[in-house]
Amino acid sequence: MAERTGRNSPATDESEAVLSLAGIRPLASSSASPTTGAAALYTMTMPNAKRLLVTHMGCASPAAGDIRFRCGATATAAYPPLYPQRYVVFELGYAETISFFNTGADTVVVYCVELP
Helix, strand or coil: CCCCCCCCCCCCCHHHCCCCHHHCCCCEEEEECCCCCCEEEEECCCCCCCEEEEEECCCCCHHHCCEEEEECCCCCCCCCEECCCCEEEEECCCCCEEEEEECCCCCCCEEEEEEC
16 A cells, blocks of 8 residues: 555555545536436536536346446446446546436436536
8 A cells, every 4th residue: 555644645546546425525416317228418517526426226126227327428238337326436527428328127316416
Protein backbone atom coordinates (compact mmCIF):
# COMPACT_ATOMS: atom_id res chain seq x y z
CA MET A 1 0.00 0.00 0.00
CA ALA A 2 1.29 3.46 -0.84
CA GLU A 3 2.43 5.73 1.97
CA ARG A 4 0.37 8.88 2.55
CA THR A 5 1.86 11.94 4.17
CA GLY A 6 -1.17 13.89 5.35
CA ARG A 7 -4.88 13.69 5.95
CA ASN A 8 -5.78 15.15 2.57
CA SER A 9 -2.85 13.74 0.58
CA PRO A 10 -4.02 12.14 -2.66
CA ALA A 11 -3.73 8.38 -2.97
CA THR A 12 -0.82 7.30 -5.10
CA ASP A 13 -2.22 3.82 -5.72
CA GLU A 14 -5.47 3.44 -7.69
CA SER A 15 -6.58 0.67 -5.32
CA GLU A 16 -6.82 3.32 -2.57
CA ALA A 17 -9.39 5.44 -4.41
CA VAL A 18 -12.55 5.36 -2.30
CA LEU A 19 -15.61 7.59 -2.21
CA SER A 20 -16.57 8.59 1.31
CA LEU A 21 -20.37 8.69 1.40
CA ALA A 22 -20.25 10.69 4.61
CA GLY A 23 -18.69 13.59 2.69
CA ILE A 24 -21.01 13.60 -0.32
CA ARG A 25 -22.11 17.04 -1.53
CA PRO A 26 -24.74 16.39 -4.19
CA LEU A 27 -25.15 19.07 -6.84
CA ALA A 28 -28.22 17.51 -8.42
CA SER A 29 -30.12 14.24 -8.28
CA SER A 30 -32.64 12.56 -10.50
CA SER A 31 -33.49 9.13 -11.85
CA ALA A 32 -33.89 7.17 -15.05
CA SER A 33 -36.49 4.41 -15.40
CA PRO A 34 -35.79 1.99 -18.24
CA THR A 35 -38.78 -0.23 -18.97
CA THR A 36 -38.54 -3.88 -20.04
CA GLY A 37 -36.23 -4.30 -23.05
CA ALA A 38 -35.68 -0.55 -23.42
CA ALA A 39 -33.02 2.06 -22.69
CA ALA A 40 -33.31 5.27 -20.67
CA LEU A 41 -30.86 8.15 -20.98
CA TYR A 42 -29.46 10.39 -18.22
CA THR A 43 -27.71 13.67 -19.11
CA MET A 44 -25.46 15.52 -16.67
CA THR A 45 -27.09 18.87 -15.87
CA MET A 46 -24.64 20.74 -13.61
CA PRO A 47 -21.66 22.58 -15.20
CA ASN A 48 -19.45 22.00 -12.14
CA ALA A 49 -20.24 18.25 -11.80
CA LYS A 50 -17.40 15.84 -12.52
CA ARG A 51 -18.80 12.55 -11.26
CA LEU A 52 -22.08 10.67 -11.28
CA LEU A 53 -23.02 8.26 -8.48
CA VAL A 54 -25.45 5.61 -9.72
CA THR A 55 -27.41 2.93 -7.84
CA HIS A 56 -30.59 0.88 -8.21
CA MET A 57 -32.42 -1.50 -5.91
CA GLY A 58 -33.28 -4.07 -8.56
CA CYS A 59 -36.72 -5.41 -9.38
CA ALA A 60 -39.12 -7.77 -7.63
CA SER A 61 -37.55 -10.78 -9.35
CA PRO A 62 -33.74 -10.27 -9.49
CA ALA A 63 -33.24 -13.48 -11.48
CA ALA A 64 -35.43 -12.03 -14.24
CA GLY A 65 -32.80 -9.59 -15.50
CA ASP A 66 -30.62 -6.62 -14.73
CA ILE A 67 -29.59 -3.11 -15.76
CA ARG A 68 -26.82 -2.59 -18.34
CA PHE A 69 -24.99 0.71 -18.92
CA ARG A 70 -23.04 2.55 -21.60
CA CYS A 71 -21.48 6.02 -21.45
CA GLY A 72 -21.96 8.36 -24.40
CA ALA A 73 -24.21 6.09 -26.47
CA THR A 74 -27.29 3.86 -26.21
CA ALA A 75 -26.91 0.77 -24.02
CA THR A 76 -28.07 -2.71 -25.05
CA ALA A 77 -28.14 -6.11 -23.35
CA ALA A 78 -24.55 -6.66 -24.59
CA TYR A 79 -23.02 -4.09 -22.20
CA PRO A 80 -21.80 -4.56 -18.58
CA PRO A 81 -24.36 -4.89 -15.78
CA LEU A 82 -24.94 -2.61 -12.80
CA TYR A 83 -25.50 -4.85 -9.81
CA PRO A 84 -28.44 -3.94 -7.54
CA GLN A 85 -27.92 -2.51 -4.05
CA ARG A 86 -24.41 -1.27 -4.84
CA TYR A 87 -23.19 2.08 -6.11
CA VAL A 88 -20.90 2.93 -9.00
CA VAL A 89 -19.23 6.29 -9.66
CA PHE A 90 -18.65 7.44 -13.23
CA GLU A 91 -16.33 10.25 -14.36
CA LEU A 92 -18.75 12.34 -16.43
CA GLY A 93 -18.92 16.06 -17.06
CA TYR A 94 -21.56 18.61 -17.99
CA ALA A 95 -23.91 17.50 -20.80
CA GLU A 96 -22.32 14.04 -21.05
CA THR A 97 -24.75 11.12 -21.14
CA ILE A 98 -25.10 7.62 -19.77
CA SER A 99 -27.65 5.11 -21.01
CA PHE A 100 -29.26 2.34 -18.96
CA PHE A 101 -30.85 -0.75 -20.56
CA ASN A 102 -33.31 -3.00 -18.71
CA THR A 103 -33.04 -6.73 -19.44
CA GLY A 104 -35.63 -7.56 -16.76
CA ALA A 105 -39.38 -8.04 -16.68
CA ASP A 106 -40.13 -5.02 -14.47
CA THR A 107 -39.36 -1.31 -14.72
CA VAL A 108 -36.33 -0.45 -12.58
CA VAL A 109 -35.54 3.00 -11.21
CA VAL A 110 -31.87 3.98 -11.52
CA TYR A 111 -30.95 6.76 -9.07
CA CYS A 112 -28.35 9.30 -10.24
CA VAL A 113 -26.53 11.87 -8.07
CA GLU A 114 -24.20 14.46 -9.64
CA LEU A 115 -21.09 15.21 -7.57
CA PRO A 116 -18.34 17.87 -7.77
